[in-house]
Amino acid sequence: MKVLVFNPQLCDGCRICEETCSQTWFKETNAEKSAIRISPLEDQPGRYQATVCNQCGECIDICPTLALTRDRHGIVRVNKKRCTGCLSCVGFCPILAMYIPPDYVVPFKCVACGECVKACPTGALAIEDLPKAPLTETEKRMKVVAL
Amino acid sequence: MKATDKKQVVLEILAEYRYTPPKVERGYANQTLYVNVSDNTIAAKPVDEKMKHTFVGGRGFGLWLLWNAVRGTTKWNDPDNEVILSSGPIGGTTVYPGSGKSIAVSLSPLTGTVMDSNVGGHFGPLLKFSGWDAIEVQGKADREVIVFVDGNKGVVQIIAAPELADDSYALPEQLLDLFAETDEERIGISSVSTGPGAQHTLMGCLNVSFYDPRRKFVRLKQAGRGGIGTVFRHKKIKALVVKYIGVKGDSNGPASWAELTEVGKRMHREIYEQDPIMNDMRGNGTPYLVSIMNEFDLLPVHNFRYGSHPEASNLYHTEFRKHYSLGIPDGCWYGCTLACSKCVERFQLRTGPYKGQWVHVDGPEYETIAGVGSNCGIFDPYAVLEINFYCDTYGIDTISFGTAMAFCMECYETGILNKERTNGLELRFGNAEAMLEALHQMGRGEGFGTVVGQGVRRMKQFFAEKYGADPAFLQDIGMECKGLEYSEYVSKESVAQQGGYGLANKGPQHDEAWLIFMDAVTKQIPTFEDKAEALHYFPMFRTWFSLNGLCKLPWNDVEPADNKRKYPPRIAARVPEHVHNYIELFTAVTGREDIKEPEDLVLMSERVYNFQRIFNLKMGFGTREHDAIPYRSMGPVTIEEYESRAERYDQQLREIGFDPEAKSTKEKLAALRRHREQRYESLIDAVYKRRGWNSQGIPTLETVKRLGIDYPDVVALLKEHLQ
Numbered sequence: 001m002k003v004l005v006f007n008p009q010l011c012d013g014c015r016i017c018e019e020t021c022s023q024t025w026f027k028e029t030n031a032e033k034s035a036i037r038i039s040p041l042e043d044q045p046g047r048y049q050a051t052v053c054n055q056c057g058e059c060i061d062i063c064p065t066l067a068l069t070r071d072r073h074g075i076v077r078v079n080k081k082r083c084t085g086c087l088s089c090v091g092f093c094p095i096l097a098m099y100i101p102p103d104y105v106v107p108f109k110c111v112a113c114g115e116c117v118k119a120c121p122t123g124a125l126a127i128e129d130l131p132k133a134p135l136t137e138t139e140k141r142m143k144v145v146a147l
Numbered sequence: 148m149k150a151t152d153k154k155q156v157v158l159e160i161l162a163e164y165r166y167t168p169p170k171v172e173r174g175y176a177n178q179t180l181y182v183n184v185s186d187n188t189i190a191a192k193p194v195d196e197k198m199k200h201t202f203v204g205g206r207g208f209g210l211w212l213l214w215n216a217v218r219g220t221t222k223w224n225d226p227d228n229e230v231i232l233s234s235g236p237i238g239g240t241t242v243y244p245g246s247g248k249s250i251a252v253s254l255s256p257l258t259g260t261v262m263d264s265n266v267g268g269h270f271g272p273l274l275k276f277s278g279w280d281a282i283e284v285q286g287k288a289d290r291e292v293i294v295f296v297d298g299n300k301g302v303v304q305i306i307a308a309p310e311l312a313d314d315s316y317a318l319p320e321q322l323l324d325l326f327a328e329t330d331e332e333r334i335g336i337s338s339v340s341t342g343p344g345a346q347h348t349l350m351g352c353l354n355v356s357f358y359d360p361r362r363k364f365v366r367l368k369q370a371g372r373g374g375i376g377t378v379f380r381h382k383k384i385k386a387l388v389v390k391y392i393g394v395k396g397d398s399n400g401p402a403s404w405a406e407l408t409e410v411g412k413r414m415h416r417e418i419y420e421q422d423p424i425m426n427d428m429r430g431n432g433t434p435y436l437v438s439i440m441n442e443f444d445l446l447p448v449h450n451f452r453y454g455s456h457p458e459a460s461n462l463y464h465t466e467f468r469k470h471y472s473l474g475i476p477d478g479c480w481y482g483c484t485l486a487c488s489k490c491v492e493r494f495q496l497r498t499g500p501y502k503g504q505w506v507h508v509d510g511p512e513y514e515t516i517a518g519v520g521s522n523c524g525i526f527d528p529y530a531v532l533e534i535n536f537y538c539d540t541y542g543i544d545t546i547s548f549g550t551a552m553a554f555c556m557e558c559y560e561t562g563i564l565n566k567e568r569t570n571g572l573e574l575r576f577g578n579a580e581a582m583l584e585a586l587h588q589m590g591r592g593e594g595f596g597t598v599v600g601q602g603v604r605r606m607k608q609f610f611a612e613k614y615g616a617d618p619a620f621l622q623d624i625g626m627e628c629k630g631l632e633y634s635e636y637v638s639k640e641s642v643a644q645q646g647g648y649g650l651a652n653k654g655p656q657h658d659e660a661w662l663i664f665m666d667a668v669t670k671q672i673p674t675f676e677d678k679a680e681a682l683h684y685f686p687m688f689r690t691w692f693s694l695n696g697l698c699k700l701p702w703n704d705v706e707p708a709d710n711k712r713k714y715p716p717r718i719a720a721r722v723p724e725h726v727h728n729y730i731e732l733f734t735a736v737t738g739r740e741d742i743k744e745p746e747d748l749v750l751m752s753e754r755v756y757n758f759q760r761i762f763n764l765k766m767g768f769g770t771r772e773h774d775a776i777p778y779r780s781m782g783p784v785t786i787e788e789y790e791s792r793a794e795r796y797d798q799q800l801r802e803i804g805f806d807p808e809a810k811s812t813k814e815k816l817a818a819l820r821r822h823r824e825q826r827y828e829s830l831i832d833a834v835y836k837r838r839g840w841n842s843q844g845i846p847t848l849e850t851v852k853r854l855g856i857d858y859p860d861v862v863a864l865l866k867e868h869l870q
């Protein structure tokens with residue numbers, strides 16, 4: 001499955017990825033609307049961490065409306081039509097990588113589109129093909145795929 | 148019948164009303180739907196600012212609409228009586244856990260006065276998004292009818308019910324087949340229905356449905372209390388059906404989506420972190436309570452005689468959890484991450500019309516396990532599941548059923564009943580077969596089951612008149628107050644809880660107050676004034692949930708990690724941060740700026756709470772004598788009950804200066820009883836005073852004036868009674 005991975009050794013905290021992501025998906029420069037969030041590591045000055053979806057799929061079992069499914073690349077996607085904006089997935093994401101902008105009723109997340117990878121000046125980001133995550137209970141039951 | 152062949156069914160439309168669905172603004176559609184099934188009238192009634200301010204929504208709207216529909220002489224089976232369902236302004240919010248409740252209101256066949264019962268499922272929210280803050284059904288149809296609301300098209304219809312199942316297991320599925328045009332639409336339909344047991348007893352419940360997209364079948368939640376299902380069937384309503392496709396995060400029209408998402412996200416995260424290390428509601432649901440109640444001697448056993456039993460562990464959540472399917476917690480409305488709804492998906496029935504079939508069973512909830520399980524001496528989880536299935540399927544309230552059966556079982560064991568009188572049912576504690584047979588009789592409308600179905604109050608009278616049983620003894624052991632059967636907690640050791648039950652407006656249900664721990668275990672409210680304060684604050688605060696379409700569970704079945712460290716116990720019990728969440732939530736939805744402190748929430752409830760008390764008065768109840776409770780809920784009635792906890796009771800006698808040495812159990816029993824009965828009266832005095840009622844339990848004119856519910860008819864009624 002395709003996953004955006006972050007290399008902390010290379011990141012210099014320029015946040016161009018955040019700008020790129022929000023531009024790509026929301027046509028505005030707004031870190032609140034980026035699916036990747038860069039923050040400084042408190043205990044290691046000059047070092048950064050990234051919060052971004054690792055496509056673990058736990059949210060698939062949380063969603064009451066089956067709005068979260070994996071596409072054929074293993075990427076978890078939000079189906080806007082099915083989503084009731086309950087934000088269960090936002091609260092229950094183990095790494096808090098599902099977001100809701102204040103002016104939008106459907107949450108969003110990283111879909112490993114790779115735009116930020118291209119934009120990152122230090123090469124700290126990459127799209128990797130990782131082994132498939134185990135099937136969630138929903139997937140076992142429904143055999144659902146993204147529409 | 149599949150969705151695909153439903154077009155072959157031609158529906159006979161008896162009346163149709165077209166409307167333009169208004170956009171829901173700040174939690175309100177600003178109109179209610181009136182349907183009369185006698186003359187097939189359908190009409191919209193406006194909701195004005197005063198109605199919103201005074202009654203808020205949910206139970207408040209139900210009470211106000213019903214107040215205006217009935218007279219003091221109206222009986223539950225008069226066509227004038229109504230069945231009302233309303234959700235409330237927060238109801239239908241998807242981001243905050245527990246925001247999907249509907250509240251049913253009607254005149255109860257069991258109590259003769261006004262009843263409210265809250266229920267999950269999707270009906271209330273979908274009804275609101277269809278443009279209606281409440282539905283009010285009056286009249287009595289001359290044939291079976293379905294009331295159908297299509298919130299996308301803007302149509303309300305009264306339809307002659309076609310040939311459909313008469314039970315609540317099959318019927319809701321058939322209704323989906325009938326009203327969903329595609330399989331995708333099934334998720335947007337919710338029905339209210341009940342079964343044949345509701346028709347043949349006075350304890351009928353309403354089953355409110357929601358579609359489970361993973362399991363691909365309909366699930367049910369019950370408005371159980373007080374026989375509203377019986378009223379429903381009496382009106383010949385087969386079902387209420389609402390269809391609304393397209394629920395979104397902002398369907399409820401919140402004043403501030405940004406504020407709403409903040410409080411919602413925070414609460415979801417708290418549940419994510421705290422629930423697994425607290426009650427694990429997501430994993431266990433309410434059955435987690437069974438072990439706790441058993442350990443603290445609060446689990447009703449053998450008609451509330453005892454509070455624990457060596458075999459109770461057979462009914463612990465661990466026994467039920469094994470049977471839950473899928474391993475994915477379900478909420479009964481979107482966004483409820485506390486997700487206490489459980490489903491046993493493959494269960495083979497041993498008795499009744501579905502005998503031998505594999506069915507799915509929702510639940511069971513704690514109340515059901517305690518009511519039809521331990522209280523009837525049944526410690527077999529399979530029997531509990533089977534009874535649960537048939538109660539829901541027949542449309543019978545599991546609480547009233549459990550408490551009424553337990554009463555019969557005690558009557559049987561004490562010789563008041565025998566095999567002859569029960570038509571062959573050997574109603575000993577623990578006899579699940581006999582209990583199931585009584586339940587099937589309710590479904591069929593025959594045999595002793597229909598006597599049980601009249602409820603404890605009527606059985607007491609009947610057994611005294613017909614079998615010469617001692618009315619005083621029946622009064623002591625018959626666990627009802629105001630005509631409603633007790634819910635399932637032993638209140639003997641907590642006088643505050645006795646008041647919580649006895650003073651509850653609708654009858655003894657724990658949703659007004661659950662004070663046992665703070666009163667009897669942690670001893671936080673020692674004086675009568677303390678108890679009265681608790682019996683002011685908690686019932687008012689909890690009433691607030693039912694005005695807004697909220698569930699109580701996310702309030703205190705999960706707590707912030709530092710709740711108990713941060714606040715002294717008495718304050719921690721209120722879960723201040725969650726109270727604050729509710730203020731934020733209410734403000735974010737309604738945009739009202741005047742609700743800032745917990746006291747403001749309490750004041751909102753106080754209006755409705757007092758109005759309900761006065762409604763009881765209008766119906767010929769609502770005074771002190773109606774707050775009297777059976778002695779079984781206060782203390783040991785029998786010698787063996789006393790002796791089973793002799794050490795505890797002896798000690799208490801010593802504390803009040805009565806030396807138990809060399810006294811017979813009978814003498815000790817009498818001394819304890821005098822003390823406890825007097826204590827209850829003192830409690831009542833303190834609570835009435837705190838609530839602004841006179842010594843007869845009637846709200847004073849100053850109280851109704853302060854609350855702004857001094858409507859001319861309210862004042863006239865009070866004047867008549869206050870003289």
Ligand code: SF4
Pocket residue numbers: 062063064065066067068078079082083084085086087088089090106107
């Ligand atoms: S916000 Fe949407 S995607 Fe997330 S859990 Fe709720 S319905 Fe599913």
Ligand code: SF4
Pocket residue numbers: 004020021022024034035036052109110111112113114115116117
């Ligand atoms: S891969 Fe695409 S969606 Fe993910 S963070 Fe980068 S730009 Fe955003």
